[in-house]
Amino acid sequence: MINIVLFGKPGAGKGTQAEFLKGKYNLTHLSTGDIFRFNIKNDTELGQLAKTFMDKGDLVPDEVTIQMLQSEVDKNPHSAGFLFDGFPRTIAQAEALDKFLESKEQNITATVALEADDEILVQRLLERGKTSGRPDDQDEEKIRNRYQEYNEKTAPLMQYYNAQGKFYAVNGIGSIEEVTERLSKVIDNL
Numbered sequence: 001m002i003n004i005v006l007f008g009k010p011g012a013g014k015g016t017q018a019e020f021l022k023g024k025y026n027l028t029h030l031s032t033g034d035i036f037r038f039n040i041k042n043d044t045e046l047g048q049l050a051k052t053f054m055d056k057g058d059l060v061p062d063e064v065t066i067q068m069l070q071s072e073v074d075k076n077p078h079s080a081g082f083l084f085d086g087f088p089r090t091i092a093q094a095e096a097l098d099k100f101l102e103s104k105e106q107n108i109t110a111t112v113a114l115e116a117d118d119e120i121l122v123q124r125l126l127e128r129g130k131t132s133g134r135p136d137d138q139d140e141e142k143i144r145n146r147y148q149e150y151n152e153k154t155a156p157l158m159q160y161y162n163a164q165g166k167f168y169a170v171n172g173i174g175s176i177e178e179v180t181e182r183l184s185k186v187i188d189n190l
């Protein structure tokens with residue numbers, strides 16, 4: 001069983017790469033962003049709560065996100081492994097995930113980061129915003145706020161996983177296939 005955290009700044013290509021990796025390694029893909037958006041679309045209680053944070057580019061509170069993620073994992077008891085995309089995003093989430101997996105006699109195998117320059121990513125997101133319909137992609141101020149959230153709350157996770165000897169980084173700039181190839185090399189060597 002392998003459990004991979006796909007790590008990277010907003011727009012780094014996590015969702016795109018996850019689409020390829022989940023099939024290749026037979027993993028259950030859990031994107032917290034996608035799950036929140038699904039709930040917003042269906043106007044659930046969780047969606048209404050998450051929307052107030054997401055629309056501003058703020059993180060959704062940890063308790064809400066952690067609980068949701070755990071229930072998604074529990075919905076897939078026969079999974080051969082998970083690909084976590086957009087989670088964890090804070091140290092509290094990473095600690096909760098470690099504890100939760102430990103209670104199931106599992107752990108995170110590796111965290112793989114997609115690296116890319118902020119200015120390239122902001123342009124990518126603004127481009128995506130033209131067609132995605134995502135309010136958080138359509139306004140440069142909201143995008144900048146997501147980067148601030150990332151730098152303050154998410155970036156420290158690199159150190160967290162590095163201290164566990166589980167952190168790997170690949171260059172996220174290149175064609176989709178090139179980046180998939182780089183990620184696969186890391187995963188194949190785990």
Ligand SMILES: Nc1ncnc2c1ncn2[C@@H]1O[C@H](COP(=O)(O)OP(=O)(O)O)[C@@H](O)[C@H]1O
Nearest residue numbers: 010011032033053054058059060065086087089
């Ligand atoms: N693990 C998480 N913790 C808190 N909020 C989250 C988490 N995952 C997603 N979100 C919320 O959903 C938004 C969109 O997330 P995501 O789709 O992963 O987009 P991106 O990485 O492109 O910013 C985030 O800005 C945040 O508001």
